[in-house]
Amino acid sequence: MPKPFYITTPLYYVNDKPHIGHAYTNILCDTFSRFHRFIGDKVFFLTGTDEHGEKIDKTAKQKGMETQAFVDGMVPRFKELWKILDIHSDGFIRTTDLFHKKAVQEILQKLYDSGDIYAGSYKGLYCTPCESFWTSSQLAGGKCPDCKREVQEITEENYFFRLSKYQDWLIHYIQEHPDFVRPAMRKNEILGFLKAPLEDLCISRPRARLSWGINIPFAPNHVVYVWFDALSNYISAIGYPGKMNEFQELWPADLHMVGKDILRQHTVYWPIMLKALGLEMPKTVFAHGWWTMEGAKVSKSTGNVVDPAELAQKYGRDTLRYFLLREVNLGMDGAYSEELLVARFNRDLANDLGNLVLRSTSMLERYFGGKIQIASAKNSELRQQAFRSRDGMISAMKNLDPRSALSSIWELITRANRYVEETKPWILAKENKMEELATVLTELLEAVRYTGILLAPFLPEASSKICSSFAVLNPGAKDLETWGALTPSTTIAKGAALFPRSS
Numbered sequence: 001m002p003k004p005f006y007i008t009t010p011l012y013y014v015n016d017k018p019h020i021g022h023a024y025t026n027i028l029c030d031t032f033s034r035f036h037r038f039i040g041d042k043v044f045f046l047t048g049t050d051e052h053g054e055k056i057d058k059t060a061k062q063k064g065m066e067t068q069a070f071v072d073g074m075v076p077r078f079k080e081l082w083k084i085l086d087i088h089s090d091g092f093i094r095t096t097d098l099f100h101k102k103a104v105q106e107i108l109q110k111l112y113d114s115g116d117i118y119a120g121s122y123k124g125l126y127c128t129p130c131e132s133f134w135t136s137s138q139l140a141g142g143k144c145p146d147c148k149r150e151v152q153e154i155t156e157e158n159y160f161f162r163l164s165k166y167q168d169w170l171i172h173y174i175q176e177h178p179d180f181v182r183p184a185m186r187k188n189e190i191l192g193f194l195k196a197p198l199e200d201l202c203i204s205r206p207r208a209r210l211s212w213g214i215n216i217p218f219a220p221n222h223v224v225y226v227w228f229d230a231l232s233n234y235i236s237a238i239g240y241p242g243k244m245n246e247f248q249e250l251w252p253a254d255l256h257m258v259g260k261d262i263l264r265q266h267t268v269y270w271p272i273m274l275k276a277l278g279l280e281m282p283k284t285v286f287a288h289g290w291w292t293m294e295g296a297k298v299s300k301s302t303g304n305v306v307d308p309a310e311l312a313q314k315y316g317r318d319t320l321r322y323f324l325l326r327e328v329n330l331g332m333d334g335a336y337s338e339e340l341l342v343a344r345f346n347r348d349l350a351n352d353l354g355n356l357v358l359r360s361t362s363m364l365e366r367y368f369g370g371k372i373q374i375a376s377a378k379n380s381e382l383r384q385q386a387f388r389s390r391d392g393m394i395s396a397m398k399n400l401d402p403r404s405a406l407s408s409i410w411e412l413i414t415r416a417n418r419y420v421e422e423t424k425p426w427i428l429a430k431e432n433k434m435e436e437l438a439t440v441l442t443e444l445l446e447a448v449r450y451t452g453i454l455l456a457p458f459l460p461e462a463s464s465k466i467c468s469s470f471a472v473l474n475p476g477a478k479d480l481e482t483w484g485a486l487t488p489s490t491t492i493a494k495g496a497a498l499f500p501r502s503s
């Protein structure tokens, strides 16, 4: 039996409420999960929250709260957003979960025992808000290259993970596995980074400076670096190392979806951690781009926060999903503005899709009381377009390209709308050409049915409304094998407007 498709989001850092960047990653992963279920795969979709580290500890203290109470209060905000956006994950991990902390400690101990973690002294330039050490050559104008704040020189006893030992192996692995780091520009970026000698990674933080973290079993005065903790979730959540049978059913991950800002952690630290543990590599780490507003990344730190829950409530969650999936090629940055979202809504959803469904079902009701009169033609042009759209959608999704997948589906929608203009059913009705009219409407409604099925991974709400008027339950690729499911006697209820214009 084939292994379930295992897909992950990064763990979201809970120092503030979720924004559209979080929504984007989860919508992508939810869409790929739905797609894999659609084609008959089993799926395990994991998301969760990253709750340790200095920034969270500080934020909690600034609010006068216990850190645990603070993170406990933040996590529901993420879970609520996933509910609002119709995101269905199979697992939700918190890095404060006891099983996760135990797993991280076992991982640390294993790597310490094998010599891949060692004690040393660290002297470096440290940026506290970013929790990052920098070399002097990495600084930008003497300041932290990430946040442009002042750095401090500190020396401390710490523990290091031997990245350097695995550098050559990693370079070869990335070169020999073209699907491992995607898109290709990110693979090139990381290979470029690996041209310089890789320094061992400091994976501990002295308790004196930071107590909010997972204890290191062999170093009572230290807690573990948040990234080492957070990355481990991809294996701890599915049973490593305590439940190896369960773990082996899912590992390796098929797809780690990440933002391009955390590429290095996922394509350098993480594969080396796995290699050092003797575990298989994930099949693909895919780095998506950022949503920008007037050129700046949408995030808390730049202050230009777009609330995805508000957008979903205002325009419908399918609209937000559609916009994010359709507006840019996966991997590229996208410009976000409410005007662009409204334009997509009006043109693609309300006009193209919404009108097609509404006018087809209305005509069937008006002319034939909602009853199909005649079976589908065997080899029509709409049928050919439907099969092309199906094949295009499936191969685009397998190639991690939801934008092309949607444009394949829209080719069918556009063709069906043109079919209405070409056949002019209202004239056939006026001229009393009832048999021809019946044939036209059967073809058209078959195209609507087919479209409703095709949309299932992308627009769950609209798809389920369309499918339910055709009595299609749990739509999947199996339902796309044939054209001509509509037979005389099928009754199709006139659908309500799928995308009513709010103004």
Ligand SMILES: [Zn+2]
Pocket (backbone or CB within 6 Å): 127, 128, 129, 130, 131, 144, 145, 146, 147, 148, 149
């Ligand atoms: Zn910084």
